[in-house]
Amino acid sequence: MTTLIAWGNINTVFPFHEIPTAFVPENLLTLSHDTPRVKQRWQCRRLAHFLLWQLLKMAEKPTALLGQISRTESGRPQFPSSELDFNISHSGDWVAVILHNGQNGEKSAVGIDIESPSKVRPYLALLEHFASTEEIHWFQQQTNPTSAFYRIWCLREAVLKSQGVGIAKLSEVIHQPETLHIFSAHCPRGQLCFTDELPFYLAYFVNQTAIKSPCFWVWNGDHLQPQRFVHKIHYDVNTNPLKSIDFPINR
Structure with missing residues (x-):
C-alpha cells in the first residue's frame, strides 16, 4: 500500500497546461x-488537480483517472476504484493533496485538512461549540494556543472528510x-497525524491500522521535492479494543 501527500502554493508557477485537456x-x-477571491479559489482548484496528476504518475496509476x-451523495470526489482514494484541502494560497492505494481489494479512505490562519481567532469561545470539557481543559494548559486549537480542529476535519461529512459533526468526534x-x-x-512544522497546520487520516509513513512532497516550481518532518x-x-465497533466506509 502507498500513501503520498503533496502540497504547494498558488503563487509558485505550475505547468497546468501539461495536463491533457480530456483529464x-x-x-x-x-x-x-475574475474577482480576487474567486480567482484565488480557482487557482487552488487548479493546483490541486495538478498535484493529484503528479501523484498519480508517482504512484504509477493511470492519469486518465483524473477524467x-x-x-458521492455528499459531494465528496472519488475515483471509480475503491482501492484508490484521494482528498484535497486548501487554505489561503496553500493546497494539499493525499492519495492512498490499498491492496488486496481493500477499500481506501483518506482525509486531509490544512489551515493557514491569517488572524488570531477567539479560540476558547470556538472550542466551547464542539469540544469536550476535558479537551478544553487540555487546551488551556498548552503554551501555544494557536497550534493547540488547530490540532483540535484539523484532526476533526481530516477524519470527517474521509467520509465526506461536514463540520456540523465536529462535536461528534x-x-x-x-x-x-x-x-x-x-x-x-x-x-491520523498532525504537524505544525509547515507554513500551515496539517492533519491527515488513512484507514489503515498499520501503515508505513507516507511520502511527502512539495511543489517547488519545477518538480515535486521530497520533504521530511522532524516531529509528527x-x-x-x-x-x-473497548470500542471495537465496525465503522463502515461510506463510498
Whole structure:
C-alpha cells in the first residue's frame, strides 16, 4: 500500500497546461468571474488537480483517472476504484493533496485538512461549540494556543472528510489528546497525524491500522521535492479494543 501527500502554493508557477485537456474539468479551464477571491479559489482548484496528476504518475496509476472523478451523495470526489482514494484541502494560497492505494481489494479512505490562519481567532469561545470539557481543559494548559486549537480542529476535519461529512459533526468526534486516541462513528479505523512544522497546520487520516509513513512532497516550481518532518503527533483512530465497533466506509 502507498500513501503520498503533496502540497504547494498558488503563487509558485505550475505547468497546468501539461495536463491533457480530456483529464481537466471544464470549470478549471476558464475563469468566469475574475474577482480576487474567486480567482484565488480557482487557482487552488487548479493546483490541486495538478498535484493529484503528479501523484498519480508517482504512484504509477493511470492519469486518465483524473477524467473519471465522480462525486458521492455528499459531494465528496472519488475515483471509480475503491482501492484508490484521494482528498484535497486548501487554505489561503496553500493546497494539499493525499492519495492512498490499498491492496488486496481493500477499500481506501483518506482525509486531509490544512489551515493557514491569517488572524488570531477567539479560540476558547470556538472550542466551547464542539469540544469536550476535558479537551478544553487540555487546551488551556498548552503554551501555544494557536497550534493547540488547530490540532483540535484539523484532526476533526481530516477524519470527517474521509467520509465526506461536514463540520456540523465536529462535536461528534471524540479527541483524547493525552492518550492520542480519536473516536468517531463517521469514519473507519485508521491512523491520523498532525504537524505544525509547515507554513500551515496539517492533519491527515488513512484507514489503515498499520501503515508505513507516507511520502511527502512539495511543489517547488519545477518538480515535486521530497520533504521530511522532524516531529509528527500520531493518533490511533477507533482502535481502542473497548470500542471495537465496525465503522463502515461510506463510498
